[in-house]
Amino acid sequence: MTAWKETAARRRVLTILRSRPFLTVAIVAAVWIVASFVSRGFGAYGHLRYLVELAAVIGLVAAGQTFVVIAGGIDLSVAAIVTVSAVSLPLLSWQADPTGLTAVLAVLALTTTIGLVNGLGVALLRVHPMIMTLAMATFLQGLLIIIAGGSAVTAENPLVRWLGNARPAGIPAGVLLWVAVSVIVLAAMHATSFGARLFAMGANPLAATLSGVPFASTTLAVYGISGFTSGLAGVLVLGMNGQGYVGIGDPYLLASIAAVVLGGTSILGGLGTYAGTIPGAILLVTITALITVVNASPGWRSILFGSLILGLLLLSGREQARR
Amino acid sequence: MVATAPLLAARGVSKSFFGNPVLRAVSIALQPGRVHALLGENGAGKSTLINLLSGALRPDGGAIEVDGRPVSRMTPAYAQQAGIAVVQQELSLTASLSIAENIGLGAYPRRFGLLDYPELAVRARAACDLVGLHEPLSIPVGHLSLGRRQMVEIAKALYRRPRVLILDEPTSSLSATETKVLTELLERLRGEGIAILYISHRLNEVMALCQHVTVLKDGACTADRSLEGTDASGLVRLMVGRDPGDLFPQWQASVSTSNAISVRNFSAGLMRDVDLDIRTGEVLGIGGLVGQGQEDLLLGLYGAIPARTASATVNGASGLPGGVPKANALGLAYVPADRKREGLHLIHSIISNMMLPAFARLPALKLRSRRAERETARGLAAQLGIRGDLDRPAQALSGGNQQKVALAKWMPHHPLALLLNDPTRGVDVETKREIYMMLRNFAAAGKAVVLLSSDTPELVHLCDRVAVVREGHIVAMLERGALSEEAIVSAAMGAEQRQVAA
Numbered sequence: 001m002t003a004w005k006e007t008a009a010r011r012r013v014l015t016i017l018r019s020r021p022f023l024t025v026a027i028v029a030a031v032w033i034v035a036s037f038v039s040r041g042f043g044a045y046g047h048l049r050y051l052v053e054l055a056a057v058i059g060l061v062a063a064g065q066t067f068v069v070i071a072g073g074i075d076l077s078v079a080a081i082v083t084v085s086a087v088s089l090p091l092l093s094w095q096a097d098p099t100g101l102t103a104v105l106a107v108l109a110l111t112t113t114i115g116l117v118n119g120l121g122v123a124l125l126r127v128h129p130m131i132m133t134l135a136m137a138t139f140l141q142g143l144l145i146i147i148a149g150g151s152a153v154t155a156e157n158p159l160v161r162w163l164g165n166a167r168p169a170g171i172p173a174g175v176l177l178w179v180a181v182s183v184i185v186l187a188a189m190h191a192t193s194f195g196a197r198l199f200a201m202g203a204n205p206l207a208a209t210l211s212g213v214p215f216a217s218t219t220l221a222v223y224g225i226s227g228f229t230s231g232l233a234g235v236l237v238l239g240m241n242g243q244g245y246v247g248i249g250d251p252y253l254l255a256s257i258a259a260v261v262l263g264g265t266s267i268l269g270g271l272g273t274y275a276g277t278i279p280g281a282i283l284l285v286t287i288t289a290l291i292t293v294v295n296a297s298p299g300w301r302s303i304l305f306g307s308l309i310l311g312l313l314l315l316s317g318r319e320q321a322r323r
Numbered sequence: 324m325v326a327t328a329p330l331l332a333a334r335g336v337s338k339s340f341f342g343n344p345v346l347r348a349v350s351i352a353l354q355p356g357r358v359h360a361l362l363g364e365n366g367a368g369k370s371t372l373i374n375l376l377s378g379a380l381r382p383d384g385g386a387i388e389v390d391g392r393p394v395s396r397m398t399p400a401y402a403q404q405a406g407i408a409v410v411q412q413e414l415s416l417t418a419s420l421s422i423a424e425n426i427g428l429g430a431y432p433r434r435f436g437l438l439d440y441p442e443l444a445v446r447a448r449a450a451c452d453l454v455g456l457h458e459p460l461s462i463p464v465g466h467l468s469l470g471r472r473q474m475v476e477i478a479k480a481l482y483r484r485p486r487v488l489i490l491d492e493p494t495s496s497l498s499a500t501e502t503k504v505l506t507e508l509l510e511r512l513r514g515e516g517i518a519i520l521y522i523s524h525r526l527n528e529v530m531a532l533c534q535h536v537t538v539l540k541d542g543a544c545t546a547d548r549s550l551e552g553t554d555a556s557g558l559v560r561l562m563v564g565r566d567p568g569d570l571f572p573q574w575q576a577s578v579s580t581s582n583a584i585s586v587r588n589f590s591a592g593l594m595r596d597v598d599l600d601i602r603t604g605e606v607l608g609i610g611g612l613v614g615q616g617q618e619d620l621l622l623g624l625y626g627a628i629p630a631r632t633a634s635a636t637v638n639g640a641s642g643l644p645g646g647v648p649k650a651n652a653l654g655l656a657y658v659p660a661d662r663k664r665e666g667l668h669l670i671h672s673i674i675s676n677m678m679l680p681a682f683a684r685l686p687a688l689k690l691r692s693r694r695a696e697r698e699t700a701r702g703l704a705a706q707l708g709i710r711g712d713l714d715r716p717a718q719a720l721s722g723g724n725q726q727k728v729a730l731a732k733w734m735p736h737h738p739l740a741l742l743l744n745d746p747t748r749g750v751d752v753e754t755k756r757e758i759y760m761m762l763r764n765f766a767a768a769g770k771a772v773v774l775l776s777s778d779t780p781e782l783v784h785l786c787d788r789v790a791v792v793r794e795g796h797i798v799a800m801l802e803r804g805a806l807s808e809e810a811i812v813s814a815a816m817g818a819e820q821r822q823v824a825a
Binding site for chain 1: 627650651659665666671675680687688690
């Protein structure tokens with residue numbers, strides 16, 4: 001009996017050790033250890049904390065992206081939504097509410113609505129997710145240029161500033177926010193029937209529909225969540241940056257998708273977990289930091305970044321062919 | 324006539340798919356200047372035999388002979404060289420290419436290494452004239468009706484100047500005029516010494532056109548003889564009438580007079596203005612040739628495709644469900660025909676597959692209990708005899724066990740009416756028996772079962788009533804007493820009407 005228990009426990013440990021999220025964590029740890037020997041100051045607590053703080057923004061955008069990808073779609077409007085959030089928040093007056101909470105909630109409601117519109121297009125008008133969200137991104141970019149123009153706007157909202165700069169108990173508020181969001185996301189994904197429906201939709205939409213999964217409302221919810229977390233990321237990046245400007249969200253499109261895929265979630269949908277996206281986001285920031293250490297010109301930085309992501313994906317195993 | 328060697332022949336060929344024998348030692352010889360009919364029910368092995376003759380498949384045993392000499396490696400390319408052309412049942416045309424381009428595809432005339440369009444036009448025109456296609460050759464095939472496309476398909480075969488022409492249900496989408504043109508064409512080709520293999524479910528055509536017949540039943544040849552002195556009912560008898568054995572459970576009446584589902588003037592997909600009452604406690608069979616709208620009937624009732632109806636009652640609620648979640652809430656459950664594509668999530672665990680309908684109907688944010696899920700799945704697996712680790716992906720299971728999972732996932736929800744789309748297709752005999760048992764027990768418990776099947780014996784031995792569907796209408800409702808394979812097949816083919824007419 002005890003022997004059986006032991007083998008069951010061993011099997012469980014082996015499953016975790018072989019899982020993609022764990023592999024990504026291991027890669028992050030290895031890179032950190034090697035880099036802190038090679039580069040002085042890389043392994044300092046302050047620097048690592050800073051890396052995780054940067055990863056929080058990617059992690060938030062990638063949270064919604066993970067939902068969308070698992071459900072079999074993709075959201076190419078996340079970068080534009082981050083910008084919408086970071087640019088529209090300073091424009092909102094917060095004087096009536098000294099905490100600034102109202103303005104933040106209003107912006108989150110706006111970005112969630114944008115996500116819901118994406119969902120409407122995908123679920124009801126049957127527009128391919130790639131086309132729908134790309135069109136949405138282009139639309140939003142045009143709107144932003146008309147509203148904000150080329151100038152940067154300064155955030156004076158106290159809640160936003162607190163979020164971007166405070167360190168309760170030495171931990172950045174943004175990281176705390178990320179931890180809270182991660183707990184909710186993981187619970188929704190793996191512990192609710194809503195989460196189970198997403199995996200079913202991503203793996204075989206037809207079979208899911210015939211099994212009674214409410215396709216339209218679930219799709220709507222998924223893109224709405226993506227709009228919400230992108231909006232949240234926009235609030236955080238605005239707080240950390242102090243200013244919002246058109247283009248502030250641009251780096252987060254590739255980053256969010258790369259974090260999802262590096263974390264082992266299938267780009268085809270139906271398989272994956274946010275538990276992999278979290279180390280995926282940290283890995284991306286770490287790579288960026290390493291490239292900065294190398295002191296390359298901006299052009300070379302981009303080239304290195306792209307090549308490293310490709311290399312890492314090859315290293316951590318390409319997707320197996322699926323029928 | 325006997326002296327000439329057959330242009331194309333199969334000698335004792337056998338073929339199995341995944342251990343299920345589809346053809347057993349079948350022989351057929353196509354003589355020049357003869358139209359040879361190939362008859363058999365759905366799944367009798369006709370398509371497999373054609374695929375062997377045309378080199379698309381290789382036989383497991385036996386030989387294919389061309390001009391009396393055995394061919395060791397029959398391939399589609401060799402078949403084409405030998406002058407064998409096949410007009411497939413499922414059209415193989417490219418919708419965006421023009422008529423001429425489709426006809427010449429794979430055998431384009433070339434000049435200086437480039438496609439010679441003027442030459443192609445001349446030769447395609449000649450082929451089109453043979454079949455009476457007078458449309459401009461430059462219009463895309465996608466713009467043509469199904470019947471015209473079928474004629475393009477035939478022209479494509481003729482373009483290759485075949486010596487052997489195989490036609491797989493060529494007239495199923497043709498109008499009466501087009502059928503007449505085709506019949507005259509085949510008569511002329513026969514006169515030119517071409518060997519023709521003609522597959523059709525329309526017995527009057529076969530009687531009028533063909534000289535010789537081969538009948539397949541369950542992968543074995545039951546007749547190979549001249550058509551002279553045979554009538555339509557004789558052919559039907561040759562196609563059906565086998566020993567049902569003890570595959571089917573003892574039939575016992577459990578039908579009540581109350582209706583589980585009742586629709587008037589129901590239309591969905593191909594189905595037009597159908598009246599249907601499905602009683603509680605009965606197994607209602609849906610029969611007919613493949614693709615007459617039977618599937619649309621089930622999907623429409625289930626709310627998976629748009630449907631219209633004058634009035635409907637489903638398990639006491641009035642009106643059609645209009646959506647799958649609503650249908651599930653009303654106690655309907657659907658088991659699709661294509662379990663890999665429509666029924667299962669192959670990359671997910673067996674447990675997840677079994678629990679999906681539960682996930683679909685529970686409140687979205689209700690927390691899952693993995694322990695309870697595992698217990699439910701264990702119970703279902705034990706009940707249905709699915710052995711092994713339930714954490715394996717569903718694709719690890721055999722076809723029969725996959726079908727059991729597709730059925731089992733509905734059981735915890737105690738559906739009042741089961742809609743089944745060909746549940747035993749590609750399933751081994753043992754699993755078939757288990758599924759039949761389940762369905763009969765289900766009916767005995769006062770539930771309604773709607774069994775769409777392409778397997779006629781199944782309909783005869785399992786069902787209380789059988790609705791036979793042809794061209795989107797229920798053309799016959801056969802009661803238990805009147806159920807026989809002959810009755811179903813003749814209703815499906817419209818043989819009754821002809822008898823009346825004759």
